[in-house]
Amino acid sequence: MTASPTPRTYRVKSFGCQMNVYDGERMAELLADKGMAPAADGEDADLVVLNTCHIREKAAEKVYSDIGRLKKADGSKPLIAVAGCVAQAEGDEIMARAPAVSMVVGPQAYHRLPELLDKAARGERATDTDMPANAKFDALPQRRRAGPSAFLTVQEGCDKFCTYCVVPYTRGAEISRPYADLLAEAERLVDNGAREITLLGQNVNAWTGETAKGHTLGLDGLIRELAKLPDLHRIRYTTSHPNDVTPGLIAAHGEVDKLMPYLHLPVQSGSDRVLKAMNRSHTADSYLALLDRFRAVRPDIALSGDFIVGFPGETDAEFAETLRLVDAVGYAAAFSFKYSPRPGTPAAEMDGMVPMTVMDERLQRLQAAINRDQLAFNQASIGTTCQVLVERKGKHPGQWLGKSPWLQSVHFIGEAAVGDLVTVELTEAGPNSLSARLLQPALA
Ligand code: SAM
Ligand code: SF4
Numbered sequence: 001m002t003a004s005p006t007p008r009t010y011r012v013k014s015f016g017c018q019m020n021v022y023d024g025e026r027m028a029e030l031l032a033d034k035g036m037a038p039a040a041d042g043e044d045a046d047l048v049v050l051n052t053c054h055i056r057e058k059a060a061e062k063v064y065s066d067i068g069r070l071k072k073a074d075g076s077k078p079l080i081a082v083a084g085c086v087a088q089a090e091g092d093e094i095m096a097r098a099p100a101v102s103m104v105v106g107p108q109a110y111h112r113l114p115e116l117l118d119k120a121a122r123g124e125r126a127t128d129t130d131m132p133a134n135a136k137f138d139a140l141p142q143r144r145r146a147g148p149s150a151f152l153t154v155q156e157g158c159d160k161f162c163t164y165c166v167v168p169y170t171r172g173a174e175i176s177r178p179y180a181d182l183l184a185e186a187e188r189l190v191d192n193g194a195r196e197i198t199l200l201g202q203n204v205n206a207w208t209g210e211t212a213k214g215h216t217l218g219l220d221g222l223i224r225e226l227a228k229l230p231d232l233h234r235i236r237y238t239t240s241h242p243n244d245v246t247p248g249l250i251a252a253h254g255e256v257d258k259l260m261p262y263l264h265l266p267v268q269s270g271s272d273r274v275l276k277a278m279n280r281s282h283t284a285d286s287y288l289a290l291l292d293r294f295r296a297v298r299p300d301i302a303l304s305g306d307f308i309v310g311f312p313g314e315t316d317a318e319f320a321e322t323l324r325l326v327d328a329v330g331y332a333a334a335f336s337f338k339y340s341p342r343p344g345t346p347a348a349e350m351d352g353m354v355p356m357t358v359m360d361e362r363l364q365r366l367q368a369a370i371n372r373d374q375l376a377f378n379q380a381s382i383g384t385t386c387q388v389l390v391e392r393k394g395k396h397p398g399q400w401l402g403k404s405p406w407l408q409s410v411h412f413i414g415e416a417a418v419g420d421l422v423t424v425e426l427t428e429a430g431p432n433s434l435s436a437r438l439l440q441p442a443l444a
């Protein structure tokens with residue numbers, strides 16, 4: 001490979017989960033620290049970082065086709081870095097199959113992207129997929145920019161080993177970032193304009209830390225401490241695991257006003273046999289009982305979940321149990337996926353692969369049930385007065401878009417600015433968004 005001129009502009013394309021969005025923002029900050037600027041919309045970038053997701057099928061094929069399509073207006077290729085979970089899982093193969101790629105960097109090693117760039121400038125191709133715990137966060141620059149709603153990764157990795165999932169292999173074992181670092185990062189985000197912080201982790205409620213005085217905290221303790229930041233108005237967290245829900249976390253929903261009434265708690269299936277084969281270590285009933293405890297302290301809480309249809313061996317009767325669970329919960333939102341065999345996971349070796357046509361049909365039925373409940377949830381909010389955090393301008397003159405406490409997308413017309421918390425009355429509901437009337441402009 002010949003030496004490349006030092007890139008001046010970059011574009012980071014993040015796929016998949018919110019943790020990848022966070023990682024993408026941190027990579028952009030590293031590149032800005034190296035004197036590079038983000039490429040303007042529609043303009044070529046000298047460096048493109050593909051921040052990939054490996055959770056479902058065809059992830060690697062998608063990366064190769066993206067690499068093939070990346071071209072500048074003059075027909076030349078930009079410098080290409082592949083980051084994220086596909087990089088971690090298939091880095092060597094990417095290097096062998098895609099000569100246009102100069103850098104492969106895993107999710108725990110991207111703080112070393114500047115060194116990889118220096119190597120690329122010398123014409124060397126390099127891979128870094130080490131997994132040193134917490135080293136990345138220590139080496140990253142301080143946060144500089146924040147929108148009104150910011151992500152903060154507090155926990156990474158997973159020790160749960162659900163039999164379908166690649167995360168324990170691509171993101172490594174569970175680690176919690178130190179409490180003091182998180183407080184400092186949150187303060188910085190708020191100083192830079194964040195009014196809402198979403199705490200992120202593959203199992204965010206497995207987070208644990210220690211205060212300077214040696215007190216052990218769980219996620220609820222972290223939430224209570226962050227709630228003391230005067231200019232932070234909203235706190236959210238995702239994704240939780242049923243096994244890591246503590247009484248303290250449930251209680252926080254009844255006691256901490258700044259903790260938004262929203263819970264994303266994946267269940268995956270309503271069948272205990274399937275849950276066991278998935279190694280989920282909760283049952284449908286224990287999951288429902290947990291939701292009841294959240295509802296007891298916060299009756300208006302919006303519930304969300306994740307589902308997989310067509311896990312190996314799933315019968316029609318077992319799928320019907322999933323539909324029954326959905327009916328019982330009445331989700332405000334939920335994500336549902338067709339099972340995708342991931343190489344190296346135990347489920348990929350299981351018998352009883354469900355035919356694609358059956359999976360398609362099950363997914364459609366499940367999504368219809370979820371959409372029905374989502375619309376019902378939104379319709380039930382009509383007439384409610386609530387606060388909306390304004391995130392951006394809408395398409396129409398004078399229109400603004402933001403989020404309700406229940407994470408619904410809300411649009412309204414009136415005097416406002418990005419970052420304002422305004423009071424509105426919700427007036428009309430669709431399945432994915434609500435219209436509102438502005439009652440009171442921004443809180444000072
Ligand atoms: N840690 C979280 C949990 O336990 O639910 C979420 C992690 S995963 C990134 C997000 C979702 O992707 C999972 O909840 C699951 O529904 C889905 N998922 C993971 N592996 C999958 C697979 N092999 N096929 C289909 N969906 C999958
Ligand atoms: Fe994957 Fe299960 Fe861990 Fe969630 S809990 S990241 S689904 S292994």
